[in-house]
Structure formats: C-alpha cells, structure tokens
Amino acid sequence: MRAWWFGGLAWVLATATGVAHARVVEEQMDVPVQVKNIWGKEVAQNIRVTVWSDDSNPRPAPIAIVNHGRAPDAQGRAALGRARYTDASRYLLRRGFVVVVPTRVGYGASGGEDVEDTGACNNRHFPPGFAAAAQQMVASLNAVRQRPDVDPDRVLVIGQSFGGASTVALAAMNPPGVQAAINFAGGSGGDPKGRPQNPCSQAALDRTYAQYGAQARVPMLWIYTENDMFFGPQLPRQWHATFTQAGGKARFVQFPPHGEDGHSLFTRFPEVWQPAVSEFLDANGFKAVSRP
Numbered sequence: 001m002r003a004w005w006f007g008g009l010a011w012v013l014a015t016a017t018g019v020a021h022a023r024v025v026e027e028q029m030d031v032p033v034q035v036k037n038i039w040g041k042e043v044a045q046n047i048r049v050t051v052w053s054d055d056s057n058p059r060p061a062p063i064a065i066v067n068h069g070r071a072p073d074a075q076g077r078a079a080l081g082r083a084r085y086t087d088a089s090r091y092l093l094r095r096g097f098v099v100v101v102p103t104r105v106g107y108g109a110s111g112g113e114d115v116e117d118t119g120a121c122n123n124r125h126f127p128p129g130f131a132a133a134a135q136q137m138v139a140s141l142n143a144v145r146q147r148p149d150v151d152p153d154r155v156l157v158i159g160q161s162f163g164g165a166s167t168v169a170l171a172a173m174n175p176p177g178v179q180a181a182i183n184f185a186g187g188s189g190g191d192p193k194g195r196p197q198n199p200c201s202q203a204a205l206d207r208t209y210a211q212y213g214a215q216a217r218v219p220m221l222w223i224y225t226e227n228d229m230f231f232g233p234q235l236p237r238q239w240h241a242t243f244t245q246a247g248g249k250a251r252f253v254q255f256p257p258h259g260e261d262g263h264s265l266f267t268r269f270p271e272v273w274q275p276a277v278s279e280f281l282d283a284n285g286f287k288a289v290s291r292p
Contacts, residue, residue: 023054023055023056024052024053024054024090024093025052025053025054025055026050026051026052026084027050027051027052027053028048028049028050028051028082029048029049029051029143030046030047030048030049031046031047031049031102031139031140031143032044032045032046032139033045033046033047033105033135033136033139034135035105035115035131035132035135035136036115036128036131036132037113037114037115037116037117037128037132038117038118038119038125038128038129043105043112043113043115045105045110045111045112046110047102047103047104047105047110047136047139047140048082048102048103048108048109048110049100049101049102049103049140049143049144050082050083050084050100050101050102050103051098051099051100051101051144052089052090052092052093052098052099052101053093053098053099053149054093057093057096057097057289058096058289059149060148060149060150060151061096061097061098061149061150061151062096062097062098062150062151062154062155062156062286063097063098063100063141063144063145063150063151063152063154063155063156064092064097064098064099064100064155064156064157064158065100065101065102065137065140065141065155065156065157065158066083066085066088066089066092066099066100066101066158066159066160066163067102067104067133067137067157067158067159067160067163067164067166067167068080068083068085068101068102068103068104068107068159068160068163069160069161069162069163069164070116070161070162070163070188071107072191074114077106077107077108077114078107078108078111079108080103080107080108080109081103081108081109082103082108082109083101083102083103083107083108084101085099085101085267087267087270088158088266088267088270089101091270091274091277092156094288094289095278095281095286095288095289096286096288096289097156097286098144098147098149098150100140100141100144102136102137102140104116104132104133104136105132105136115129115132116129116132116133116162117129118188118189121189121200121201122200122201123201123204124188124189124200124201124204124205125204126165126188126189126201126204126205126208127169127208127211129162129166129188130162130165130166130168130169130188130208131169133159133162133163133166133169134166134167134169134170134173137157137166137167137170138170138173138175141155141175141177145177152177153176153177154177154179154285154286155175155177155178155179156178156179156180156181156182156281156286157170157171157178157180157181157182157218158181158182158184159181159182159183159184159186160184160185160186160266160267161184161185161186161187161188161190161230161263162186162187162188163186164183164184164185164186164187164222165183165186165187165188165205165208166186167181167182167183167186168181168183168186168209168212168216168220168243168248169212171212171216171217171218171220171248172211172212172213172215172216172248173215174215174216174217174218178218179218179219179284179285179286180218180219180220180221180280180281180284180285180286181218181219181220181221182220182221182222182223182277182280183220183221183222183223183250184223184265184266184273185223185224185225185228185230185231185236185262185263185265185266186222187199187205187230187231187235187236187239188200188205189201189202189205190229190230190231190263191230192229192230192261192263196229197228197229197230197231197232197233197235198232199230199231199235202235205239206238206239206242209239209242209243209246210242210243210245210246211246212243212246212248213242213243213244213245213246213247213248214246214247214248215247216243216247216248216249217249218249219249219250219284220248220249220250220251221250221251221253221276221277221280222236222240222250222251222252222253223253223254223255223265223266223273223276223277224236224252224253224254224255224262225254225255225256225257225258225262225263225265226254226255226256226257226262227257227258227259227260227261227262228261228262228263229260229261229262229263230261230263231263233254236252236254237252237254240252251280253276255272255273258272
C-alpha cells in the first residue's frame with residue numbers, strides 16, 4: 001500500500017485570452033522495498049519518495065529518478081531529512097519530466113538500518129551496497145509507473161556520488177524503459193578530510209565498474225570535476241575508461257575546479273552542468289518541451 005501526502009506551489013501564467021493556472025506539485029509517497037545488506041540480511045520497510053510534477057507539461061510525461069549520495073556517518077545519514085533536490089528537480093520539470101526522488105533505507109525520513117555499508121576501507125565489497133540503492137530506485141520507479149500522467153517506458157536515471165555509482169549499477173541491470181542515465185561524481189570510499197582524493201579500495205571499485213561495463217547497454221553521461229576532493233581528477237577518468245573498455249557506453253565530462261570541493265557540483269552549481277545534460281537528453285530521446 002502506498003500513502004500519499006500533497007503539497008505544492010501554484011504558478012500563474014498569463015495568456016492572451018485570460019489567465020491559465022499551471023501548478024508545480026510536490027507530493028510524498030511511501031514505497032515498500034526489500035533489500036539485502038553486505039552480509040545477506042534481508043531488510044524490508046517503506047521508504048519516503050518525493051514526486052514533483054507540473055500540470056502544464058505534455059502528458060504522458062517521461063520519468064526522471066534522482067538518487068542521493070551517502071553521508072560517511074550515521075548522524076549525517078539521519079540528518080538528510082527528505083531528499084528533494086529542488087534545483088535539479090525544477091530543471092527536469094522544465095524539460096517535461098515527472099521527477100522522483102527516493103530517500104533510501106537508513107536515511108532521514110525513511111529511517112532504518114544502514115544497508116549500504118560495504119566493509120572496511122582496505123577491503124571494500126561495493127556491489128551489495130550499490131545493488132541495495134539500485135533496487136530501491138527500481139521499486140520507486142515501479143510505484144510511479146502506476147500514475148496515469150507518466151510514460152512508463154521513457155525513464156531517465158540520475159545519481160550523485162554513491163547514488164551516481166548506484167546509477168551505474170542500475171544501468172548494468174538494463175531495466176525495461178530506462179533509456180538513459182547520468183552519473184554525477186559517482187563512486188564510494190571517499191573521505192575529503194581524512195583521505196582527500198584518495199578513496200578506499202580503489203582497485204576493487206575499478207573491478208566493479210568493469211563488471212558493470214560488461215553488462216550495461218544504457219547510454220550514460222558521467223560528470224566530474226577536477227577538484228573532486230573525494231576521488232581526485234584521475235581516478236574518475238580511469239573508472240570511465242574501465243567501464244567503456246568493458247563494453248559500457250558513456251560520455252565523460254570533467255569540469256574545471258568549482259568551489260572548495262567540486263564533488264558538490266550537482267547541488268551547488270546547476271548552471272554549470274545543465275548545458276551538458278541538456279545536450280545529452282536531446283541526443284537520447286528526451287527533447288525539451290515547447291512552452292508558450
């Protein structure tokens with residue numbers, strides 16, 4: 001069973017013949033998920049999912065799933081609250097999408113135990129953590145696919161940091177209807193304070209990307225910055241090369257330094273990445289909608 005909460009912002013658009021009311025609506029729903037942690041323990045619970053829509057967009061609308069990152073400690077994960085990504089969601093609304101933002105198990109409004117722990121720094125086992133996040137994206141997608149205002153077969157997946165790597169994992173699953181995916185600063189094991197630009201278990205993550213590249217058939221865009229304090233400037237290029245050499249299809253874009261840590265480009269500098277994302281969307285079946 002899914003419970004919904006409604007709230008939103010009404011936008012008023014003047015027209016030549018009068019006034020038309022277009023609403024940007026922010027809704028919340030609870031979605032049941034079932035995942036396994038690194039030790040194989042099954043965890044079943046509801047997660048909170050935010051859904052943005054704009055009733056002035058053409059219908060049925062494509063779906064965009066936006067996947068958040070991972071805080072390094074329990075306090076940070078609890079402090080997430082409810083994932084919304086307001087700036088990115090507004091951009092995607094302008095592109096015509098219905099936007100879906102899950103808050104995963106172990107975070108903020110969803111709560112629960114940490115199912116994304118991938119082990120000790122020198123012995124990380126990444127795939128179970130990424131799989132747990134990817135499976136929650138699929139569950140959220142399947143729930144939103146029941147809406148009459150969406151096209152269930154036109155789906156874009158976006159992820160930031162741990163969510164970016166989990167988006168690569170989802171692309172390797174090749175789920176029906178997913179036509180494109182974007183990885184923002186994807187990876188895991190980074191510690192910008194204790195191990196700046198020197199993440200844990202680098203070889204293990206490289207092998208993980210090779211496994212995903214051998215399976216993924218979804219076209220991807222990978223976006224990083226030169227001053228990413230989690231992963232540095234060279235490792236993302238290496239991961240991309242590993243992924244594509246294994247068979248994955250992904251365009252790599254690395255922006256120059258932004259702020260004190262370019263790892264937060266997705267949230268802090270949307271005007272920087274939007275042109276590259278728009279070009280990618282145009283090329284992969286998600287043309288911008290026409291507006292008055």
